[in-house]
Amino acid sequence: MEWMDGGSITTPEGFLAAGVACGIKASGRKDLALIVSELPCVAAATFTTNKVKAAHIVVCRENLRPQKATVRAIVVNSGNANCCTGKQGVEDARQMCEWTARELSAQRHLNIQPHEVLVASTGVIGVPLPMDKVKQGITMAVAHLSRQGGKEAAEAIMTTDTKPKFAAVRLELFGKVMHIGGIAKGAGMIAPNMATMLCFIGTDACIGRKALQSALRYAVERSFNSITVDGDTSTNDTVVLMANWMAGGSEIAEDSDAFLRFREALTALCQRLAKMIAADGEGATKLVEICVTGAESERDAKAVALTVANSLLVKTALFGNDPNWGRIAAAVGRAPARVKSETLAIRLGEFECFRRGEPVTFDEVAAHEWLKASREITLHIDLGIGAASWTVWTCDLSTEYVRFNAEYTT
Template sequence: MAELEWLDGGITAVPGIHAGGVAAGIKSGGKKDLALIYSSAPARVAAVFTANQVKGAPVVVSAEHARGGTAQAILASSGCSNVCTGERGIRDAREMARLAAELLRIPATHVLVASTGVIGVHLPMDRIRAALPKLVKSLSPQGGRAAAEAILTTDTRTKEAALRLELGGRPVTIGGIAKGVGMLEPHLATMFCFVATDAGVGRGPLLTLTRRAVDRSFNRITVDSDQSTSDTVAVLANGLAENRPLAAGGRGLRQFATGLEAVMGRLARMLVSDGEGATKLVAITVRGAASHRDALAAARSVANSPLVKTAINGQDPNWGRIMMALGKSAARVDQDRVAIAFDDERLVERGMLREGARLDRLREIMALPEYAITIDLGLGRGEERVLTCDLSEEYVRINGKYTT
């Protein structure tokens, strides 16, 4: 068996995982807006939430439940974020967990909840109450796509990924779904990512690996530099693969970490490529920085710059905007050492336009749906990469009328 074997589907590719999605009437037009993921066996849980100081009620409740270390279900709604809704919002989030738990016959503390959508609006709990029995009945090993659809907001397509690997001679599966294409910037970003695995992993190692995978995937993407109030990444490990327990520092744990990072990395890439109004996916790599921290700061500054992103949209090789973004970052920059390349075409050397740079070739590269911008600061060995997208008129149209 290949070390990493990519599979069709997403979270329900994992043995013991059932999912479903229905239209509860939270969103208009009969769109699916209520999703449920259920593990037939209690699972270890690791969860990471938004770093925003303004947090949604579901984040508060789910963080409490995740601290217990065990979960068996995730209930997510879209169309209303249940953020800035006071004590009523907390009560509603707790009620969502309780109602799902009663129908599934599990403890309420074993249910995580998540909501996404407009801020400052209360959940239509009467509609959620009415839809939950139907949602539970819809649970199936084929329901992953329906769940992936039900969590979408301004996304244009579902995001699913799954793979299989071998640990100690036993096949182990990791699968997930994700959403979020705006308010998307490091330290999570208006996004949900729900991952499941049948691997047996202790809670401590699972939490460590989840945080690391999030840092190397979702914390390396940006659409618009805004940080959401509802971000949630949750990983359920139900142990049904019956592999030998993964020990800290062991080869099995390292292999599992590789698989987890691969799934999250693929989902993160899908998020950026579906960024609100996006037409381009661009990898910004900074190397030669004085430190990895500097490399990340510089890459994020370029990736988040509205002027760089609009130039990407307009297919304009305006390298001066990249220099500007580098200079305003927290990274150490010596402009006389900077080199910039678009794919294989070197544009800037020693901080100046390279003699012989082919602007026609640069425009060809920038017309592609995906390409890379590589920046060498010439100061050290630090290197980091951030995925970004262009900023278009469509992004303004979507967000200018989001609540209307």
């Protein structure tokens, strides 16, 4: 596996993208993205677990429901979540699919049907979509589609993000070179079981729908379901993976070594994008990696890591560069997992703080300076009970996060 410099959703063969500004955002920034495959794709997807769901999720599930469903395009708007907008919101999402199919057929001479288009939205909840602007944006985006449009599409799906998020990998299977590339957005309302995050991934690999869904489920659990910024799960979370088979070669069977290698590359890509999201958390000054080892099960390891990651006391201490390991220990102890104080060990980077039920003397001044100088830090927690492990990514919680979210709509 090899990372592609500047790679994105358009790195795999046959994918085009565009990002345009159509006036949904008052700032004038890009707010509508379009991703298109030259050939029909098999697709896999995961969506939010929030019981209040955005309109686009209803429509995406409709379009993906048929066993032999194919996908040719994804249209995405930012600046408006199209959530809690009633029946009209669902109709507007369907209309976005219809307009996209119509424009692609007219401008690009692609025979695309509305049910081959997926749709997504992100932004403020409870506000109707300005459909006149959306229609204009779709027309513009189709006209601007290109093999170089991945970065622009990544910019167009941003809301409170400070930077676009895109990546791609290259791997060789069956003697054929293939690629997996993606774009993502997210900075706030980020919690496991997805978050106010969108991610769109394309691959030119030859892989069927069942194997694709299996690979995506595995990768999402170890990436987007293992990040948290603020513990809030959004209404709009969506990850879509499309495969257009343009790399050629044999089909990747789910029980094969090739599948494991494909899944490993997909997981690495998703983790890179997920870490970009955590690092770009609203007001964040640090990316925090929490590695839990020695757990009785992966479920326990993940539960401990997420409890620590969502602890406001831990996150504020990290923002203040305070090596207050006691807050970590307290969070570990209240996690829904098997934990024993007498086997527990905690390290802040290379500073061992706690071992087998006893505090360990360490240089607190040096630890403070290390925290102060670091943009990325790792917390090591060994439960000392079993052999299972899990890693979660989060960020610190700053005064800027509070200010920003106190004034989000005002």
